[in-house]
Amino acid sequence: MTVAVIDQATTLRTLAASQRRAQVFAITSGKGGVGKSNIAVNLAIKFAESGKKVALLDADLGLANADVLCNVDLQWNLSHLISRKRTLQEVMIKTPGGFYLVGGASGLAKMADLTDFDRQHILDALTELEEEFDVLIIDTGAGINPNVLCFTRAADHVLIVTTPEPTAITDAYAVAKVMIRDGQDRVMSLLVNQVTSPAEGRAVYERIAKVARQFLGVGLYDAGCVYADEAVPLAVRRRNPFVLSAPRSMASAGVAQLASRLQQDSPVRTHPAGFFHRLSRWLKI
Secondary structure (H helix, E strand, C coil), X not given: CCHHHHHHHHHHHXXXXXXCCCEEEEEEECCCCCCHHHHXXXXXXXXXXXXXXXXXXEECCCCCCHHHHHCCCCCXXXXXXXXXXXXXXXXXXXXXXXXXXXXXXXXXXXXXXXXXXXXXXXXXXXXXXXXXXXXXXXXXXXXXXXXXXXHHHHCCEEEEEECCCHHHHHHHHHHHHHHHHCCCCCEEEEEEEEECCHHHHHHHXXXXXXXXXXXXXXXCEEEEEEECCCHXXXXXXXXXXXXXXXXXXXXXXXXXXXXXXXXXXXXXXXXXXXXXXXHHHHCCC
16 A cells, blocks of 8 residues: 555544544523423433434533433532542443433532633543534533533534523523624524423414514524423422333423434534534633
8 A cells, every 4th residue: 555545544534533523412591490401311312212322411510400300329520520530431420311421510610710720621521522422412501601601602503492481581582692692603493391282382483583583683493392291390200301201291202303303404513623622712721
């Protein structure tokens, strides 16, 4: 084999390796209590059921609770990774739903105040997630604080979760407005949770999307809706994701449709740089 052929083969392998990275979804909301974390956990399960290798990062740095919804006890979390007491592989745990969970911790609410060395340490470790997984779901906190925005800015696709409640609708639009005006290239879609009918979900979507088109000049993709279902609070109390405890429920059907839509219908822009590389630039490391 000539030197030129060897160099070309090496280049192709390097290029292929650089393109093997997780598709990153950030799931956020304007206010708490809209079911964002529940959607994130159950969506991760549906992605895993489709054969993808999935990781969920609980980045709700103040109120991390994905482990409670999954009925797993975390011996270690991101705080142990930052303090260098544990590696990423030790912090990460496989859940009964088939995906891997990286648990958050309330101490991470001051992530922006960490030293550059600390932030570089955690971001270097988390970059491994992109190389190892097909799908990476980031469960952000609610609202528009800097910790939330740094994750949504770096994702390929941001899913905004709202409910038909007027305050939730207002706050969802506020989140969309902030993200749209920051000039980042990413897809944004809206999921309406806890609806009583598809018509109600569509009406909420159209209301927010119309205002976004009129005043912000952009469109939001329709991610569909999930029914208000008694199976959901029952599953939460039992600490068992509803797509597992009630797979035939209307809420489970909604999440299954969401997973299908995110994978097939809604476009996802894949950034040339990795998620955590882009996140580190946003944190100015």
